[in-house]
Amino acid sequence: MTQTHAFFHDFVKARARQGQLVVQPRMGFSDAAAMRRGLEAVAAARVPAIGTITLDSFTRTGDFASARRAVQEGKALNGYPIVTYSDAQNRQLLAGLRGPDFPVQVRHGSSLPEEIFRAIVRAGLDATEGGPISYCLPYGRVPLAHSIEAWRRCTQLFAAASPSHHIESFGGCMMGQLCPPSMLIAITLIEALFFQENGLRSLSVSLAQGTNARQDVAALRALRQLGEEYLGPAEHWHIVFYTFMGKFPQTYPGARALMEESARIARAGGAERLIVKTVKEAHQIPQIQDNLDALCWSYQAACEPAALPLDEAEVQAATEVIVAEARCLLHTLLNLGSNIGRGIELAFARGYWDVPFCLHPDNRRRSFACIDERGYTGWAATGRIPFPRQLVAAGRQRPLTSGALFDMLSYNQLRYDAVPALAG
Template sequence: MAAPPRPGRFTRFVRRASSEGRLVVQPRMGFGTVERMRAGLEAVGRVGAATVGTITVDSYTRVNDHASALLALEQGADLNGFPLVAHGAEVTRRMLAGIAGDDFPVQVRHGSALPGELFAGLVAAGADATEGGPVSYCLPYSRVPLAQAVAAWAECCEMLAGTSEPVHLESFGGCMLGQLCPPSLLIALSILEGLFFREHGLRDISVSYAQQTHPEQDREAMSALRTLASEWLADTDWHSVLYTYMGVYPRSRHGAYALLAESARLAARSGAERLIVKTAVEASRIPSITENVHALEFAASVAAQETADDPAGVPDSGIYEEAQAIITHTLTLGSDVGSALVRAFRLGHLDVPFCLHQDNANRCRARIDGRGRLTWADPAGVPVPRARDLAGNRERLTARGLLDMLSYNERRYDDSALKITN
């Protein structure tokens, strides 16, 4: 098996930090103006930890409405991210000059199902990395047909593969809808997107998982993700990324920081190389530069106090076997990964609970059990082991029950903060 080509600057930085025993921490940060975006990047670069910069684009750019983004800039409107295409590649390149480099690479984060113009812009601007995927940035965020998104992402991957300096691509597959998606499905989707990236020429990639509702289950899930990546993506230069909980966030400062601390401990113990950090104000507004910096410093300090798990001590409830079964079955459904993904969703063999996209069957269901674990209530057509045992056991889900599950971590961590306060 041929060795992957030399990785790009983003992956070289992550590898160097990992070899030094440091977790890379990264914000989810984006501002509309060049001046504020540059100030944010400079502040993150000064954090006393291993950090990479983030340029998160605005909601107009995500849907390719660049005319509205440009109009907002002209009118001085407050955008919720950086309109890279509207600003233009040369303006973005100048903004990055003197900031981005071997010791501080920068990733563009977006949320676009059809990211062709954005990818062309970030490549021309000299960005080091981006993220997403044909499933993970189509089903949750758009009404674009899945087959169209798959075709667009194939072209975008080939665009990145054709650059002289490798551009890193991170799968967002481990974060579908942020919550209420069983860990094995999140892992399978991230590995499948990694395989899709590889199929279209990329070897510099990462796979992801989003923290859920039970620390021990999350330890098992991260172990399964890393094992499966080593098996399926052995001929790529991959690393694993953990997201601090992406669902409804605690409203209290203490609760928010307690949840962030749990994710930092999980990242360090599981061997994740990178952590996407959330701040104490996620529940109410877009964080300031200072709030992002504080969250990065806090997460890095918590992670530095942890040591990696002994693999023998990681629990095993079957997450690896479930994810492996989903991946293996999906790949039998098409002559290539893209067509297999489209057919799997058409058949309901890939199915994201509570996702309303027209190409998602939305027949399977998940639940948070009495121990706080996120499990299958009914996998429907998803080919997980024990599917027959689970099928038909779906409990009647009320609107109140769904809201209770969605707010599970918010209530749990805010209640713990209230107890400490009292």
């Protein structure tokens, strides 16, 4: 097995101590030479950046034969097929490039990722992401129990490879949008606890940009508070924030404004790493230069002094609500089953955890979310989630029409596309 040197988490924490927000693209190319050029470009960017190898959809779903055939025929895929390429080719991709000043993370989206994890370890890489919930429920019909068992084996494999191998929970990004932040926080923290239970020491927890900057800052602060409560001191974990993952603005100024606001939110909320989007998200797969522009703009926006004016009283009030809801969800699950994996199964089977608008057969589909008059994302209906009565206002239990759902899906696109065109 290849000797792996672990750089990922140490790089992020060192930059955080210097007051820097680490920025990272979501970039993947099926051609190894193009993937190398993309990594080289990110490594040369004059911002604290991490490289990304995003895998293709065939590899994500375990269809390695189709990935291999595409590579042999020279057909472009929507990411890098790490299992198809040989270990020598994967190591050559990174040779002389990955190191203490330029870590690289593999991003994939697989609910059954064992072959991917093995290829990552053999390639000498130390970081990936996902989780038994976040890479199962949104992406297909693989039974949740199967995903939990596969991720248990993968986590143990990673932990055995090195005490510094790192997994980022994708739980704070479930469905990309229209999920109350308390549920996102509960999912990312329970996945982190699952990783710890299976031997992993180095991890990160996540959250995606929502529909109100003040609520997003509150959610990041809630995640920090609960992370310290459940995961312990943040020596071995950090927070990553994602630029909005839903329906993206179609105009250049709107897309750029949304991207830059996500960076300001990340800084105000105390995140240490930001996964960026580009101005091309609504139109095409971004190219290398699109990603470089996004990295630079986002980092510059995060460096602006007092760039995100906040009503601290409002943010604190929102933080308290999010903490209370998320703590209730975590307490409920942790009191089920003999281990966290079994607790996850039972929580979803009984509807005690229920992700709005998620159609996976193991999700009960009795909860719904809404966007209120302030732009906050909250609960429209809570199904069988056992929130205390004082947490669930009667006004939240409101009917949801298809027209209202469409408006919510377009909420960020419409308000950011209304941003005036940039001068020049």
